[in-house]
Amino acid sequence: KAGVTQTPRYLIKTRGQQVTLSCSPISGHRSVSWYQQTPGQGLQFLFEYFSETQRNKGNFPGRFSGRQFSNSRSEMNVSTLELGDSALYLCASSLEGLAGLAKNIQYFGAGTRLSVL
Amino acid sequence: QQQVKQSPQSLIVQKGGISIINCAYENTAFDYFPWYQQFPGKGPALLIAIRPDVSEKKEGRFTISFNKSAKQFSLHIMDSQPGDSATYFCAASIGRDDKIIFGKGTRLHILP
Numbered sequence: 424k425a426g427v428t429q430t431p432r433y434l435i436k437t438r439g440q441q442v443t444l445s446c447s448p449i450s451g452h453r454s455v456s457w458y459q460q461t462p463g464q465g466l467q468f469l470f471e472y473f474s475e476t477q478r479n480k481g482n483f484p485g486r487f488s489g490r491q492f493s494n495s496r497s498e499m500n501v502s503t504l505e506l507g508d509s510a511l512y513l514c515a516s517s518l519e520g521l522a523g524l525a526k527n528i529q530y531f532g533a534g535t536r537l538s539v540l
Numbered sequence: 541q542q543q544v545k546q547s548p549q550s551l552i553v554q555k556g557g558i559s560i561i562n563c564a565y566e567n568t569a570f571d572y573f574p575w576y577q578q579f580p581g582k583g584p585a586l587l588i589a590i591r592p593d594v595s596e597k598k599e600g601r602f603t604i605s606f607n608k609s610a611k612q613f614s615l616h617i618m619d620s621q622p623g624d625s626a627t628y629f630c631a632a633s634i635g636r637d638d639k640i641i642f643g644k645g646t647r648l649h650i651l652p
Contacts, residue, residue, distance in 0.1 A: 467642070531584050
């Protein structure tokens with residue numbers, strides 16, 4: 424069974440640009456979550472999508488947005504990039520939800536490393 | 541109140557020794573405490589998890605100890621091996637649909 428696939432693996436952008444990251448979940452998984460990982464802040468939850476609807480949202484500005492398609496694939500968009508947006512962006516998928524039940528174990532992709540110059 | 545505080549930031553242990561990573565939380569509503577292991581260039585992977593109704597859970601060389609009254613939990617890696625060298629994250633969540641709050645991670649290095 425293929426794991427969570429994130430593309431691209433690396434991105435270099437300049438301040439003010441926008442970027443779109445892609446995530447293909449494990450087949451059959453309906454929940455996709457996005458996280459930002461930085462050395463200073465660790466792993467921070469961005470948002471979760473389930474059946475094409477945003478179900479949970481972290482404390483990030485509106486420049487960060489996402490969507491989920493009918494095949495559960497998800498995209499994350501960051502507009503008006505800032506230097507502080509440089510990070511590893513991780514996508515995780517699970518069968519139905521975020522945590523607490525064995526069937527809701529989150530499986531992470533390898534991430535997209537975004538550098539903003 | 542939503543924070544999970546993890547220590548130490550980095551840890552060096554001799555091969556065969558015991559690695560101990562500690563976490564503390566404030567929100568007593570948390571009811572699920574997973575630990576994740578992350579190797580360089582990879583995403584985190586669930587290692588072991590515990591609920592607050594048990595005080596200890598063991599899977600192979602990995603053990604979670606949970607102290608509900610102190611609001612603390614820890615990961616013990618027995619007989620630590622160089623292959624255990626990775627970054628470890630503790631985490632906590634509420635219910636099946638809530639977001640997972642991660643600690644800031646511990647970089648573990650096992651000396652050969």
